[in-house]
Amino acid sequence: MSGREIHVVVVGGSWAGITAVRQLLTLSRETYPRLLITLIERRTHYFHKTGIIRGLVDSNYAKQMFIPYDRLFAQSVSKFNHRIVCSRLTKVYQSFVEIENGARIFYDYLLLATGTEYTSLPVTQSTTARECRLMYQIMRDAIDAADHIVFIGGGAVGIGMCGEVAEMHPEKHITLVHARDSLLNDDLSTGFANATELRLQKMGVEVILNESVISSAESSCNSNSNGIRRRSSVSNMDVGRSGMWEVFPQKLVTGSGRHIACNLAIWTTGSRPATDYLSTLPVSNAKTPLIDTNTGRINVRPSLQLTDANYPNIFAIGDVNSLPLSEKYATSAVDQAKHAVAGIRILIDECYDFRAKMSPSMAADSALRACMDSYSATMKRQQAVVVSLGKHQELSTSLFARFSSWIHGSKRGRRYLIDRAQRMLNY
Template structure:
């Protein structure tokens, strides 16, 4: 390896970001390289979003969901650090963050993840505020008699099961715009197994209906105002579907998807306007098979996890972990080859014809399984390479939502 100082920035303390930091710290051991590893994250703490639905009904579990990022850097190495700040701009050799100015890098790993704007607790960056919002959400669930969840992906399904198990006397309704539950990349059998389990728990399913707006009881019947999705309003209301169907309830919980954090990418200039750095529709960062930005001007920048343009079958925690490990391997190869990939190239150079480093492309691990938790003791699993296999069983995800794995990764 090179004997000069190498600065690697990891942006985002998600599954991918934490894994990348751990792998980079391992890389710095036992070598002559002075590897400076910096984690940049706007939260003051790690918040276990994977288990957010369990924390809504289990206070003891919720207390364990907050872990300091400083635990990643307990080895005393002065070259490894945590910077609590919000990323605002990215440039070819540095990033700009609130309160800390410019941070220069040789390699950059973007792992900013995505957020459910409909779950207020995931938007909090301060631990005190996060705990307060969490308590407000729990209180709304406890107080409501009839709860409607909008969105039948893994989060909506899991939340239905958690609430139904904890509060069996409540009326729980799940509305989903598609004719079957879960993501379209999963098997029909897995969806059917999930639907059957929800019905056994007493959950009412409304499939093939798009929910549009909400009207409160004291509103004019012909004047429907759409609620902001992060407003957990616990009072009698009527939800309106596109078909005209009305669903009375006391609380609406939207779990209709997420949006990646990529606004900071606007400061990077693409080599070719025909090849945008970020997809306009999805907001995802376009990457090459090696997980580098697809634009040849920025081969020292990688994007992993929810923020990159890999297919939906790669948008799971286990996939993010594998992507981060693969990225660090590629960075190690770049360092060993002492390649300077920041050479200026003409803006007209095509990304298809420009020379590329001989890095290994990312491939999904064999036998990767997608696991959807259906409450405390049940989960459904299916291989993402199979369109017909599915089964239900007791499993660790339903019990812990990978909190034990997160604690281990954070040296807790």
């Protein structure tokens, strides 16, 4: 047991970050009473992004998606005051981080769980519960008013949104446009993608593959920085951010020259993590960059430490890291958080102090070797991918998950794990 004070900073209060905080609280309570936890989160409330597509059509569900953080540390028995800092991370250094007001927060271990956001879904950019509710209402109003909706991007979010809207509004003409020859991600089987496409078509969704939307033929509109079409007359800040959801006749033009008429275009592409905060961290080896230049995600070892051996005390978990997309679902984020905290515990047990005890590369290799058994048991196991299509239908890559859904009546599709999120935050 370490007798010194240990400060762990977790950045990001979504699914992976909250799981990590809970694991650290257990570690503090049972093993390291001098462990201090700081959570840095830019939102005032937990925002349940796992259920973001349900909130677009169900106002009652949306009301449950904003959960205060005030009970997160309620069950802690440590004499140290764990804390929550409501701010945005701007810079990372080797022993401290800097937030938007310029304040510095020092750490022994840093867990980055900043996730990714769809810039075309304005609700994900909101920082307060009130602003989120306003954005949701504007987006729902647009969906209600539109006759023909085109979703651009056939990943999990685009497919889920199609399923939700098709189930709630069977009278609407819904089209899904995807640039590849099959839906979803490359790391999922073609058979699963084809089954998803067939299920959408049975729900009345028109699926167009191998087409990229490049512009709109509607001359009265212009594009914002995300390529989203909106009327040029929109100027108010709140309306401007959500103006991309304004309903008006338009024709989308694809790369092949095809025109698709609609009166609401919703882009579900372009998710990218914000990792600019790592630009202040020196890279020790050009062959192991901190950021993947293609995806913008943080490169990590199997132990979830940064690939740069100079920073064995910095971990990246959840959507922000470079693991395959099949590892980006909520259950995988839980495994990653547990695995990272297990790595931190190993380093603490070995009295790792990157300023004196051992070289950073030795510490990184030590944690990697010690974590491999845990990694093999969790991160390398086959993860079940579940795609929900409304409240009553879902598809899964796992036979067990499909059987469980049949037994429980598609429990995930009805609630999107919101009950579990409430329990995690002691609500």
